[in-house]
Amino acid sequence: xxxxxxxxxIPIIKLHDKLIVSIQMxxxxxxxxxxxxxxxxxxxxxxxxxLIIDVSGIDVMDxxxxxxLRDMGLIARLMGVRTVISGLDPMIAMTLVEMGLxxxxxxxxxxxxxxxxxxxxxxxxxxxxxxxx
Amino acid sequence: MNDTRxxxxxxxSGSMSDILARSxxxxxxxxxxxxxxxxxxxxxxxxxxxxxxxIRLYVRDDALQRTCMEQMQSLLTINGHTRPSxxxxxxxxxxxxxxxxxxxxxxxxxxxxxxxxxxxxMQIKVATAISELARNIVQYAGKGEIIITTLDGNRRGIEVxxxxxxxxxxxxxxxxxxxxxxRTGMGIGLKGTRxxxxxxxxxxNPDNGTEIRVRKYMD
Ligand SMILES: Nc1ncnc2c1ncn2[C@@H]1O[C@H](COP(=O)(O)OP(=O)(O)OP(=O)(O)O)[C@@H](O)[C@H]1O
Ligand SMILES: [Mg+2]
Numbered sequence: 001x002x003x004x005x006x007x008x009x010i011p012i013i014k015l016h017d018k019l020i021v022s023i024q025m026x027x028x029x030x031x032x033x034x035x036x037x038x039x040x041x042x043x044x045x046x047x048x049x050x051l052i053i054d055v056s057g058i059d060v061m062d063x064x065x066x067x068x069l070r071d072m073g074l075i076a077r078l079m080g081v082r083t084v085i086s087g088l089d090p091m092i093a094m095t096l097v098e099m100g101l102x103x104x105x106x107x108x109x110x111x112x113x114x115x116x117x118x119x120x121x122x123x124x125x126x127x128x129x130x131x132x133x
Numbered sequence: 134m135n136d137t138r139x140x141x142x143x144x145x146s147g148s149m150s151d152i153l154a155r156s157x158x159x160x161x162x163x164x165x166x167x168x169x170x171x172x173x174x175x176x177x178x179x180x181x182x183x184x185x186x187x188i189r190l191y192v193r194d195d196a197l198q199r200t201c202m203e204q205m206q207s208l209l210t211i212n213g214h215t216r217p218s219x220x221x222x223x224x225x226x227x228x229x230x231x232x233x234x235x236x237x238x239x240x241x242x243x244x245x246x247x248x249x250x251x252x253x254x255m256q257i258k259v260a261t262a263i264s265e266l267a268r269n270i271v272q273y274a275g276k277g278e279i280i281i282t283t284l285d286g287n288r289r290g291i292e293v294x295x296x297x298x299x300x301x302x303x304x305x306x307x308x309x310x311x312x313x314x315x316r317t318g319m320g321i322g323l324k325g326t327r328x329x330x331x332x333x334x335x336x337x338n339p340d341n342g343t344e345i346r347v348r349k350y351m352d
Contacts, residue, residue, distance in 0.1 A: 024193060026240060029232040029268075057193065060239060060257055062264040063321045091254040095261050099325030 010035050012042050018050040018119060019043065019081075020112070024057030032068045039072055043079045050119035051076045054112050056087030066101050073106035082122075084108065086115035137169035137208070141184065144204045148192045150233075156225055156241040157187035160248050163223045163283075169209075177209040183248070190247055191240065227267075227279045229295075235267040238279045245281055245291055251351060258329040259291060259349050265322035266295035266345055272317060274299020274342060290331075290350035298342035305335055 010031060013020045019042055021035065039051065053069065055061070061069075073083035086109045096102065109115035138158065145154035161183035162168060167176040184205055192198040225245070227238040243260040251259070263279060270277035277297025284290040307313055309327070313320045323345075327333040332348040 026236045028236050059236075059243070060261045060264055062261050062268070063319050063325060064264075064268060067319055089257075091257050094254060095257050095329065098258070098328050099261070100321055100328065101319075101325065 009038060012038055014042075014046055014048065017048050018052060018116070019046070019048050020052045020054070022054040022057070022112070026059040027065055029064060032065055036068055036072055036075070040075055040079075043076060043081055048081060051081050051083045052086055052112065052115045052119070053083065054086045054115070055092075056089070056111070058089075058092070061088075061092050061096055061101075063099070063101060066096060066103060070103055070105055073103075077105070082107075082119060084115040084118055086110065086112050137172065140208055141169055141205065144201060144208065145184075145188070147204075148188075148194075148197050148201050150237055152227060152234075152237045153191060153240050153244075156244060157184065157191065159223045159225065160244060161187060164248050172209070181205060181209050186247065187244055190244060223283065225281045227281070228276075229267045229270045229279055229297075230276045232268075232271055235264055235271060238267045239263040242279075242281055242291070242293060245283060246349075249283065249289060249291060249351065251291075251349075255349060255351075259293070262326040262329045262347060262349075263293055263295075265326045266293065266347075269322055269343075270295060270297045270299070273297075277342070284348065284350070288350045288352065290348055292346065292348045294347075295345045296342070297344075301339040301341070301343055302335070302337040303339070305337060309335070 008031070010021060010023060019039070021039065043051070051072075053072065055069075058065070069085060073085075076083045083106045085103060085106050088108055107118065109118050141158055142154055145157055149157070161180060165176070165179040165183045167180040169180060172180075185202055188198060188201050188205070192201055225241055227241055228234065229238060239260040242263040243256045246256040246259050267279055270279075274297035277295065277299065280294040280296065282292045282294075284292055302308055308320070308323060323335070326347060330347040330349050332346075334346040335343070336345075337343040
């Protein structure tokens with residue numbers, strides 16, 4: 001809520017082979033659109049295998065926001081990157097279901113930590129990364 | 134120059150949008166039944182408690198939240214004499230013109246629900262419904278307003294009216310049906326809103342625009 005300026009962007013952090021986005025505010029449509037663009041550009045530029053979008057700080061998830069998140073997951077997948085949504089508030093999840101919405105196509109995890117584990121687990125056979133679990 | 138309301142507003146505006154600040158103030162006044170410009174000893178606490186609820190809900194940054202609360206405390210404990218005067222229950226009108234008004238409208242709706250004692254899940258449902266209605270106004274009518282009213286009769290709850298003078302909805306039955314395919318979105322906003330709320334009433338025609346009235350009750 002403190003970021004009212006027209007230039008504020010949601011930061012995207014690169015951590016090893018992943019991009020991590022943590023949304024900690026009420027999302028305006030402008031921020032959503034900007035984020036979609038920024039994620040696409042970053043995936044194109046840097047070599048990563050996974051994208052984590054942490055939504056633990058989001059206020060609501062309406063049809064526009066949930067569609068945008070699905071789009072981001074789809075774009076990422078087309079570019080060879082897997083997406084995990086983390087930290088979705090159970091009450092928001094319930095609301096989504098009641099509305100008849102879903103986040104089809106993107107996996108979800110309880111929190112950031114399990115999201116990282118989830119992404120590390122699957123390709124572990126091929127990449128031979130020493131898993132912690 | 135002892136306009137405490139104005140001073141409270143200024144403190145709130147430091148960490149939230151103006152319209153949200155105004156809503157936090159007017160709701161806090163209404164719920165504490167305390168007029169800041171007419172404070173008596175002991176009233177300040179009641180008002181402060183309400184203001185703090187709003188601050189906690191809307192200021193995510195811990196440091197900013199603390200500063201805001203401290204400013205409020207020092208303002209309200211220095212001031213304060215004379216007698217209290219109850220203030221009428223509020224009806225909040227949020228003009229909806231741009232996409233940032235969507236965020237404000239749903240934020241205010243959530244605040245009202247929070248103050249009414251709605252559960253977290255219900256707060257989110259109402260806020261989500263407001264988000265859908267406000268976005269439709271911006272997308273299809275260009276401008277309009279959201280009116281949020283506290284229902285205080287035999288059933289406590291909240292009413293939200295979304296009103297605009299846009300082009301109207303030509304075929305209401307169609308857009309509310311499962312076979313509707315939206316070109317602009319997923320066609321889920323209105324149906325979803327109907328599912329989330331207890332009452333849903335849609336009136337629309339090309340001459341007067343669209344008015345959607347929804348209600349959610351506490352019990
Ligand atoms: N305020 C309004 N004025 C004019 N037409 C409207 C208004 N609200 C909705 N409509 C019409 O009703 C249709 C259904 O609205 P609804 O919100 O259910 O779906 P959508 O906006 O198309 O998609 P979504 O909300 O899922 O992104 C819209 O496509 C639009 O044509
Ligand atoms: Mg819509």
